[in-house]
Amino acid sequence: MKTNRQKTLDRLARLEGQVRGVARMVEEDRYCVDILAQTAAVRSALKAVERLILEDHAHHCVETAIESGDPEDQREKFNELIALLQKAQG
Numbered sequence: 786m787k788t789n790r791q792k793t794l795d796r797l798a799r800l801e802g803q804v805r806g807v808a809r810m811v812e813e814d815r816y817c818v819d820i821l822a823q824t825a826a827v828r829s830a831l832k833a834v835e836r837l838i839l840e841d842h843a844h845h846c847v848e849t850a851i852e853s854g855d856p857e858d859q860r861e862k863f864n865e866l867i868a869l870l871q872k873a874q875g
Contacts, residue, residue, distance in 0.1 A: 793834055796834050806823065807827060
């Protein structure tokens, strides 16, 4: 089974192709609605990448801080997680 790291890299590679495709559509003066449909797909795919990275942060960085027993580290990782969630929703 692929790790989130590999899944993330795979999705980013697909995203790169999608973005190139959108640029090509603009160069070819394609119909605006078609271009916007593709930019929506890119945005959705990028959100999926963000979720994978956020999941890794929670499972690795935050979990490690919890297991460390260090209140300062725990607070820092928790605050990072909250900030990431806020940015992801914004």
